[in-house]
Amino acid sequence: MRNREETFKKILETAYVMFSEKGFDKTSLSMIAADVGISKPAIYYYFTSKDELIEYLFDEICRDISLSNTFDYSDISKTNLKQKLLEIGYQSIDEQASDKHFNKIFNQYILLASRDDKYMTRLLDVQAGYLKSYQDLFSYAVEIGAISATNIEAKAHMLAMVIDNISNFMLTGSKLDYKGIWQEAVESVLREQAL
Numbered sequence: 001m002r003n004r005e006e007t008f009k010k011i012l013e014t015a016y017v018m019f020s021e022k023g024f025d026k027t028s029l030s031m032i033a034a035d036v037g038i039s040k041p042a043i044y045y046y047f048t049s050k051d052e053l054i055e056y057l058f059d060e061i062c063r064d065i066s067l068s069n070t071f072d073y074s075d076i077s078k079t080n081l082k083q084k085l086l087e088i089g090y091q092s093i094d095e096q097a098s099d100k101h102f103n104k105i106f107n108q109y110i111l112l113a114s115r116d117d118k119y120m121t122r123l124l125d126v127q128a129g130y131l132k133s134y135q136d137l138f139s140y141a142v143e144i145g146a147i148s149a150t151n152i153e154a155k156a157h158m159l160a161m162v163i164d165n166i167s168n169f170m171l172t173g174s175k176l177d178y179k180g181i182w183q184e185a186v187e188s189v190l191r192e193q194a195l
Contacts, residue, residue: 008046010036012060015053020104024054024112058109058119061102062126068095069133076137078146082190085137089163089182096170103171134160147190155189 014035018027029050033043047053076084096102113119134156141147162185166178 007036007038011043011046011053012057015057016105017101019054019057019108020101024050024108029053054112057105058122061106061109062122065126066129068092069130071133071137073137073140076140076144076146078144081141081146082186085159085186085190086183089159089166089186090179092163093166093170093178093182096167103167107171130164131157131160159185159189 011032014032015027018032018035022031027050029043029047030040032053033040036043047056071088109119110123113123135153138147138152138156142149142152163182166181169176170178
């Protein structure tokens with residue numbers, strides 16, 4: 001018999017995959033419980049409803065997004081800003097490629113948000129934080145003299161939107177040179193930002 005923490009983790013992992021593949025409406029707690037290897041009544045020990053599980057998973061995803069967009073400025077300098085920006089995008093692209101379920105489940109939450117203001121508010125907060133993280137990074141680059149202050153908010157938001165749209169194209173299975181696209185976006189922004 002598994003311990004409680006292992007079972008809880010397995011429920012979350014299973015729900016993440018099933019929700020991404022089948023959607024929220026076509027996935028039941030019974031299906032999740034069966035895949036985990038527990039009875040349907042046992043799953044209620046962890047979550048009182050499917051809605052509670054959906055919300056808990058959403059909170060976890062939002063927390064992960066926020067953490068992944070918290071940039072460490074300690075090793076960014078005038079000479080390596082371009083390389084650091086490239087690494088940020090490449091890491092995001094690699095993470096997307098390694099987790100085929102993320103975009104699918106995130107799109108499920110976007111659909112849910114179109115019907116539920118609670119989810120829409122949280123998604124807008126995540127989006128605002130995402131845009132702010134790029135803007136803060138550009139503000140730091142101005143502080144250290146790596147770029148000029150000209151139009152940095154728009155440039156930062158442009159990069160955030162490029163990487164977000166790369167994610168959307170990856171979801172559809174489009175075979176594009178995503179890292180090359182990211183490199184061109186970074187170089188374009190920095191070319192216009194040069195001091």
